[in-house]
Amino acid sequence: MPGTVPPPLTAGCGDSLARLVAEAPEGAVIGLDAAHYRITAPLVLARRLTLRGLYPGTPILHLAHGHCGLSVAAAGCRIEDVALTASGHREAPLLAIGADDCRLEQVALLLAQGSGITVEDCRGLVAEGLIAGELGREAVLARRCQALRLRLRGRDIARRVAAPAIRLVDCTDFSVEAEIEQAQGSAVTVEQSEAGPLRLDARLRIRAAQVQRALSVIARSPRPATGLRARIEAAAWEDCAVLLSNARAVEIELQLPAAPPSAPAVQLKGGFGLRDSTIRLRPAAAGAAPAELVSGPGRSLGNEIRLCPASPAAMPATDSGPLLAAPFLQRLEAANGAERYEAYELPGRCSLCGWEGRFRRTHRSERETLSCRSCRATLRYRGQAEVLVQRLGGGRFATLAALAEGGALASLAIFEPGISGPLRPWLRQAGRYEQSFYDPDLRSGTPRDGMTCQDLMATSFAENSFDLVVTSDIFEHVRRPFAAFAEIRRILRPGGLHVWTVPLDWRLEATRPRVDTSGPEDVMLLPPVYHGSGGAGLSLVYTDFGRDIGRLLAAQGLPTSFERLLSREERLAGATLISVRPAPAAS
Incomplete structure (x- = not known):
């Protein structure tokens, strides 16, 4: 009948999925109705296609070695309700996107030694309901992107190298909502080179705990990062809650925890420092503020930085439970060949550099x-x-x-x-x-x-x-x-x-x-x-x-x-x- 939507083409295994990706017509929907897909060769969406999970408990795409991955090379592609995991990946991401106007919905990025998603030179990417966990590098790395919309919940990111959970380089007109727990770097890092955009036009909502920083904004003096608004709720940071190095016209509202770390809330760095900006620090209770609110060698010109009256959390409470349901985790570990481990911390001193603290x-x-x-x-x-x-x-x-x-x-x-x-x-x-x-x-x-x-x-x-x-x-x-x-x-x-x-x-x-x-x-x-x-x-x-x-x-x-x-x-x-x-x- 006119106007009816054709049923999806269904792939029952990794080989049939590879054939459909290579042969399906423009605009086709490829349904994934099996629990597990073992991918042994690169999958490239070279035409406008949709990959849609149909299996009730979310299908798992297991990238079997470091020479295969999933990449998007055509505008308008969609990936919905799937989980990606990998064996042997190091530098390679689970998913690479290099096309405009793509959409990700309910995509999980889990158990890999490399990064979750890399996005380069794209416009109009919408990524809703992303989940990231146990990744060796960044959950999301975006370079030179415009009109990016990202919502992500992540835990245990950058296990292999020090890296932010979300890294945005020379991007403009983007919005990010992120909940990050345990990252060996910042929850979100915004970087701008001298060739970057004149304005960021960025909107951020960040909840972060057990991170180096909740937010890092890093630019060069000749072209400071300009035009960023952020609402942040941070706890258990190591270096500071917010680092601003060469930034201008920044508006930040930072909700402090009931028991703030001894490290300062805000650090200013760079020859340009911070100018024409507003920073409001809100303790969770009277007297619950770090001993040092703002530190660092960076200049501060024309800024309003003040401690506001105590208030409870500014953002809605979120689920602090497990990222994923236990039955799915069991399937994921079976697909990946992974074994669970018990996380813990040990106090000590580094025998190389002499750093003293807790080793995680x-x-x-x-x-x-x-x-x-x-x-x-x-x-x-x-x-x-x-x-x-x-x-x-x-x-x-x-x-x-x-x-x-x-x-x-x-x-x-x-x-x-x-x-x-x-x-x-x-x-x-x-x-x-x-x-x-x-x-x-x-x-x-x-x-x-x-x-x-x-x-x-x-x-x-x-x-x-x-x-x-x-x-x-x-x-x-x-x-x-x-x-x-x-x-x-x-x-x-x-x-x-x-x-x-x-x-x-x-x-x-x-x-x-x-x-x-x-x-x-x-x-x-x-x-x-x-x-x-x-x-x-x-x-x-x-x-x-x-x-x-x-x-x-x-x-x-x-x-x-x-x-x-x-x-x-x-x-x-x-x-x-x-x-x-x-x-x-x-x-």
Whole structure:
């Protein structure tokens, strides 16, 4: 009949969904009526299409590895009532949008090591009812967008790196309503470059707790961020509730908690500072205000900043319960292969930088969490730093920073393969410091970008070159790890140390290869496993290391000891390994 809406095309599995996305006509509705879809190749909405969840408990799209994702490349697309999760994602987002006038409704972004959504150079995106949880990076990252409308509730964001839950870069005419709990960065960050818009025309409503800041506005002096209104309810911030760096014509109403943190409510920074703006601070009760309301080196010109009469919360109360129902979480974990973990905090001091505070568990793997809030070092890096301080400092220093600043590294030659990691700022203070990258198409010793390529199985270094080699979760990705251990022994000076980590499997009695590397081509012995590399790529795991690794290395002339990494209740979370090239016996 004229005017009737055709029924949706239904996809019952990941393969049929991929076919429909590739073949469905313009304007088609693709219904997802199964509980779980395993996606193994990129899905690109290249025509105006709608993906609509029909399964009663919300269908789950599981992106099976870091090389696949869901992206929108055509204007007018819609995604409704679906959940996205991923295995192996690092830099890649769950959903990438690069087209105008798209709409998201009731989309959940969950359990991924990368970001939730990236949006670039778009106009008119409406995202209602988004839920984000347990993401490694931002929940939403938008660049150069106009007329963005966003409503999001998120918890446990930026677990892997310090990042805001919502990051808006060079955007204009946008509105955001956000409820964020637990983020290793700001709840919302608004950034503007010198090439950004003249005015933001931004409207924000933010409720935030257990965040670095509720709102950060960051611009450059030549082009301050101009034209922003925000209503904020903040609690349990670490740095400040609001950071304003080079802003103008800003209106902020900040509701303070009944027990405000000791950190200031507002910080001003930047050469331009804050001008022609209004900030109203409302305590929850009389006397319930931070000792320092406004701080920072930024200028303050033509502003009205005042403490208003006490009042209860300015915004409606929200549900503080779980983000998702228990039955859905069980399905999600089954689809993702994830296991639940117990979140907790431990007091302590960082063995790298000396920061003191509470270390929070935000990841299933305890060795990959409990991060320092200052230098971001996780438990495994802090374990390595403790060993370095103990072995090199002779009990004179408490932290790696103190060790380096005290000159204890000045006479040492150190090799630390790789390009990232929190140990580097201090290890670079050695008398000789080498870092390296690896490219299988280049010979060891080939220079690039101030570093050299080094194959750990055959480096270009002379024998007896280094006092210390430090590797962090590298050897499981080396094609022939015992050839690399022999090479480490060769380049170490007698008495030199190799301080290293791998994800040891204490349940595994014997170290085992996952890949047959006896020939020129890799032959999988076990299903392939990939870890995220230091950049956007993925690295194949060649070896599972077991409890016998110390005995195996001793047989190669590298006596090896273990320093255990302990978490809460003295639970074993991993180990730092220390291999030594023995000095010649005295004659």
